[in-house]
Amino acid sequence: MPTAIKPLRPRDIQANASATDIPLPPATLAQWLSGREPSHLSTNSGTPLVAFQAWRNFKEAFAPELIGQAFEETSLALGRKIERSIDPFGGSGTTALASQFLGVQPTTIEVNPYLADLIEAKLASYEVEALVEDYARVLETFTDVAADCFPGAPNTFVEPGRSDRYIFNAGVAGRLAGLRNAILALENPTHARLFRVLLSSIAVDVSNVVVSGKGRRYRRGWEARQSTAAQVLGLFDDAFVRAIYDIRRYRNRACLDYTLLRGDSRLLTPSQGEFDVAIFSPPYPNSFDYTDVYNVELWVGGYLNSKTSNEILRKQTLRSHVQIHRSFETEQLVSKTLDRVSTELEHVRASLWNRSIPDMVKAYFGDMQTIMANLAGALTPGGRAYMVVGDSRYHGVQIPVADILIELAEHLGFEKVADEPFRSMRASPQQGGREELIESLITLRRA
Numbered sequence: 001m002p003t004a005i006k007p008l009r010p011r012d013i014q015a016n017a018s019a020t021d022i023p024l025p026p027a028t029l030a031q032w033l034s035g036r037e038p039s040h041l042s043t044n045s046g047t048p049l050v051a052f053q054a055w056r057n058f059k060e061a062f063a064p065e066l067i068g069q070a071f072e073e074t075s076l077a078l079g080r081k082i083e084r085s086i087d088p089f090g091g092s093g094t095t096a097l098a099s100q101f102l103g104v105q106p107t108t109i110e111v112n113p114y115l116a117d118l119i120e121a122k123l124a125s126y127e128v129e130a131l132v133e134d135y136a137r138v139l140e141t142f143t144d145v146a147a148d149c150f151p152g153a154p155n156t157f158v159e160p161g162r163s164d165r166y167i168f169n170a171g172v173a174g175r176l177a178g179l180r181n182a183i184l185a186l187e188n189p190t191h192a193r194l195f196r197v198l199l200s201s202i203a204v205d206v207s208n209v210v211v212s213g214k215g216r217r218y219r220r221g222w223e224a225r226q227s228t229a230a231q232v233l234g235l236f237d238d239a240f241v242r243a244i245y246d247i248r249r250y251r252n253r254a255c256l257d258y259t260l261l262r263g264d265s266r267l268l269t270p271s272q273g274e275f276d277v278a279i280f281s282p283p284y285p286n287s288f289d290y291t292d293v294y295n296v297e298l299w300v301g302g303y304l305n306s307k308t309s310n311e312i313l314r315k316q317t318l319r320s321h322v323q324i325h326r327s328f329e330t331e332q333l334v335s336k337t338l339d340r341v342s343t344e345l346e347h348v349r350a351s352l353w354n355r356s357i358p359d360m361v362k363a364y365f366g367d368m369q370t371i372m373a374n375l376a377g378a379l380t381p382g383g384r385a386y387m388v389v390g391d392s393r394y395h396g397v398q399i400p401v402a403d404i405l406i407e408l409a410e411h412l413g414f415e416k417v418a419d420e421p422f423r424s425m426r427a428s429p430q431q432g433g434r435e436e437l438i439e440s441l442i443t444l445r446r447a
């Protein structure tokens with residue numbers, strides 16, 4: 001549980017802000033990642049210690065070192081420096097941020113508005129003194145919201161909740177909403193974005209729930225261990241101080257440009273361009289819905305304001321889950337492995353925990369085909385696509401995701417360079433097992 005911390009007053013931070021004037025040598029990827037010792041490229045453990053990545057621990061992120069390795073390999077293969085990268089599934093912004101450190105211009109796409117803001121808050125440049133002044137303004141102007149703090153949110157969101165269960169007590173909810181309103185009243189949208197992200201990112205810590213696996217559960221003994229409004233302010237201060245440190249320490253990344261496309265990568269992935277390398281990890285077809293996982297942040301930050309907005313967002317995500325009713329129609333897909341898997345899934349359809357799973361699996365590969373077809377047009381000849389993907393299993397039917405994607409990619413103008421095991425993950429509870437599922441790193445070359 002968080003401890004009560006005296007809120008940092010602007011004067012305390014002001015003293016440090018002038019340090020912005022001290023010129024720094026260009027920040028390198030190695031400096032950024034110093035202190036972190038991953039045992040393998042696949043592991044994200046240790047990233048909570050890394051600047052920017054600690055703003056919100058994103059356990060589905062891949063290791064930043066992967067980007068360095070992919071650039072080196074692609075640069076060797078092309079015989080020149082990498083100029084531009086693309087990531088159609090931005091998440092916490094690992095590809096884009098590492099690209100900036102490596103002097104490569106990043107383009108990234110993210111559908112979840114909280115995550116898109118998290119990415120942009122990391123990639124943007126700031127004037128630290130002005131940032132501190134606006135932070136002070138938020139602290140001076142906020143007032144706790146007394147009632148109906150998060151209109152439109154599920155009825156378990158704020159005390160009294162439903163059946164005596166609620167995610168936030170009234171004091172914490174009122175403070176979060178009050179701070180958010182003061183943030184949204186700021187004139188500078190870049191500052192407001194950063195503060196909104198930082199506030200949203202501490203929300204789970206002052207809530208009665210923990211987010212694990214695919215969903216939320218109440219903390220043990222939550223009724224007796226309530227957070228307070230003062231703790232909200234303390235954690236927000238901590239988050240701000242940490243962010244200011246990272247922003248100032250790494251303000252001279254080799255590239256400060258970026259392009260962030262907010263929305264559905266099935267529609268937004270460019271089909272033309274001059275990208276040298278695509279590095280990404282899409283959601284896996286394992287019924288994990290990122291809208292659920294980041295739901296608390298989405299509501300606290302005001303990114304969602306009605307049940308409908310929640311549904312619209314879910315429908316814009318890749319068809320990797322069955323929690324929402326939508327069409328699973330898909331175009332013709334040329335993959336013998338997918339044909340075999342589809343037949344096997346058809347045989348077990350009646351026993352599946354959701355009867356739409358066979359259709360969802362096909363639709364997933366239809367969506368991935370759309371993304372890969374666009375990338376085939378957007379990558380320079382000889383350019384590479386690196387994809388971290390994971391298998392799934394439903395009622396004993398294994399979905400060899402990497403094999404199927406490679407078969408599809410070979411019809412789209414890609415050649416396989418490598419298909420390596422990346423890490424293994426536990427089967428989800430829905431898949432009923434403790435056995436491990438494979439994750440792979442696929443490397444493709446644009447012919």
Ligand SMILES: C[S@@+](CC[C@H](N)C(=O)[O-])C[C@H]1O[C@@H](n2cnc3c(N)ncnc32)[C@H](O)[C@@H]1O
Binds near residue numbers: 266283290
């Ligand atoms: C596995 S995570 C990416 C993690 C990322 N590689 C990192 O290191 O942080 C997949 C991301 O894809 C996003 N996503 C899902 N469907 C999408 C869509 N249709 N368009 C764009 N992004 C989408 C999710 O919100 C999630 O952030």
